[in-house]
Structures are given as C-alpha cells and as structure tokens.
Amino acid sequence: MQREHYTPLNLVPIVADSCAVEDAAYARKVTADSPAVDVMTDLRLVAAATIGPDLPLPAATQSMIQRGVRSLFVVDDTHAMLGLLCADQVLGEAPVKIATARGIPQAELTARDLMVAADRVEAVDMDDVMRSEVGHIAATLKRSGRHHLLVVQRDAAGKASVRGVFSATQIARQLGISMPSGTIAQTFADIEAALVA
Template sequence: MEKSAYKALPMQIIKEGTSYLPPGGGVPRLIKMDSPAVAVMTDLCQVPAATIRPDATAAQATQAMIARGVRLLLVVDAAGFVEGVITARDTMGEKPVKMLEEKGGKHAELNVADLMTPREKIEAIDMTNVLKSMVGHIVTTLRDSARQHALIVDRDPITGEQRIRGIFSATQIARQLGISIQTFEVSSTFAAIESGGARWEFGKQVVSKN
C-alpha cells in the first residue's frame, strides 16, 4: 500500500576533498575460494566494457588498458560486434617480438588485428554455470586452460542473441584473495593463488592448503 506522506531525508554539506566513485570504482571485497563465483566477475551490466577497434595500434591498445586499469580489451567493429580480445600479454609480452622476428617490420606498425585472439578461437563460460559455481571453480578453469582471463556469455532475453556478460581475471581474483600478483606468467599466477587457497574441481574441493 502506498503511503500518503513521506518524510524528507536528512541532508549534509559535502566535505572538502570529496571525490566521486566511477563505475566499477569500488574496492573489490575480499573473498575465499568457496565464495560465489559472481563475487569475482566483472559484470558488464554494471561496469562499461573496455573496448578497442581492430585497426588501432598495439601502442594505443596498451594505453587504453592503462587508462582503464585493465589487462584485456574487447575488440569490436563499427557496429559493436565482438571480433576478438587483446590482452597486455599480446601487446607487451613475447607475441609481438616473435611476430616481428618472423615477418619483419617495426613494433609501431603492429595493430590490434595482428595481435588479438579472434572470436572464433575464444571459449567462454555460460552465465548459468557461473551462477552455480564458486571462486575455486573459476580458478581451476583458468588454470587448466592456461589463461589469465575468461569471458562469460548469456543471451538477450528479448532477441535470444548471445552477448558478453562479464569477464573473469586471474589478477583480480588474486587481489580479492589478498595475494599480490605482478607477472604475466600464468603458472606463477596460479601457483600464488593456490598457495593461499585450495585447488578445486567442478563440484568438489580437491586439496586444502593452509
């Protein structure tokens, strides 16, 4: 039943030095391996996706990641459809070095399309499985696939079209577990995570560590 009268809320003067909270700018809460998987998911319903065009340069992609504080960009065409993903490892790791050794040229000439992982080679996790999973399941999935990131997909309830719903990042998971990660090496990342947590397989905890 609707109330006939509502009291005004108390107000206060904004203090000097007050800033504002950008989308996704909250401090990620600490979690455990048996916390719900959604607790470590970057939800694109709440945080704008970090994107870039395929014809952008590798240097522009790196700067875009730095500006957004991320290590993965969705590569999209003019219509906004996903063509691939590009990560910090793709732009600053061994991949561009090897490509230049094989094909020649200069680093400044490399663009996103040269270095990205194309859509047809990207595997993603369905949101329905994420909702039934724990953080440990995501850690195991990333580790076993030797990846720092995983995309989550769902379907538009009206059109039924697939869409990218969210992103898992090993670095973010480590941060929320309270572990410092400063490396691109996948094996090092998960060794650090597991030393402070546990190893999981889907549906059960395999090894518990202190």
C-alpha cells in the same frame, strides 16, 4: 514521466581522519566457497574496455595502461566482438616476430594483428557461473592457462553477448594475496595456496 520537482538531499560534513574510502575490490574479500559472481566483473555495471581493430599497437598498449586492464575487447562499428587483445600478446615476443616476418616496424602493427579472434576465444555460460563458486573459476582459469575468462549470456532468441569477465588478478586481490610478478603458473600456485588456507 519526468517529475517537476526534486527535493535536494541533506549534505553532511566529512570529518578528517574519521572517513575511509571504500574500495569494492578490497572490501569484498572472498573464499573458495564464495559465489563465483563475487569475483566477476559484470559488464552490465562496469563499461567494457574496447578498441577498434585498426588501432595501432602502441595506442592499444597505452589504452591498457590508462584503463588499468590487461585485456581489451576488439570490436567493430556495431560493437560486435572481433577478438580479444591481452597484455601477454602485446608485451611478449609476438609483435617482434610478426613485424619481422612482414618487414615492417612494430609501430605499424594493429590490434587486429595480435588479437585472438573471437571464434578462438572460449567462455563459460552465465547460467553455470550462477551455480559456481570462486574455487570452480580458479580451477577453470588454471586448466585453460589464461589470466582471463569470459562469461557469455544468451537472450530468449539465443543470441550470445559477453556478460562478464573473470581475472586471475582480481581473484587474487579479493582473496587478499599479493600478485606475484612471475608466470601464470606462479599466479595460480599462489591462488591455490590462498584457497586451501
């Protein structure tokens, strides 16, 4: 039922130099003992970064840059997950090797050519996440050697959907550490140091 009349809210002035802009990623500092959900990107609240499987690789790379993400969900027309495309795959040696092996220019490669197929992507269950802390997530990411970890949730019928994403970059940011420009091992060494501090 739609209301016929909505009363406007009162407008208040913003005074220069006395009003800060909040940034949830920075304002919400965490520790190793903080609830894991505090560092999870909840896809019920934030739109998932998705692309189609036939998107050319240069366009997929540009999509990552424009969205400020390091991974994209590759989905079909029904929004079913086909795979995951990560910056490491796009920016690494894989495009050169695949293009060379096929005898085609790199620009002709698509997201499908470099994505990790959905049946090869591992995830954690939302029920486990709800009982976990940031330290558990950092340890899981480190053990897997990945920058990202998906969170799945099942409905009453048992059908799974991706509910969230953990990112080593996001965790580091919320721990208040600057992200190193080195390897995943260096990233986790910095995260571990922050967790025990």
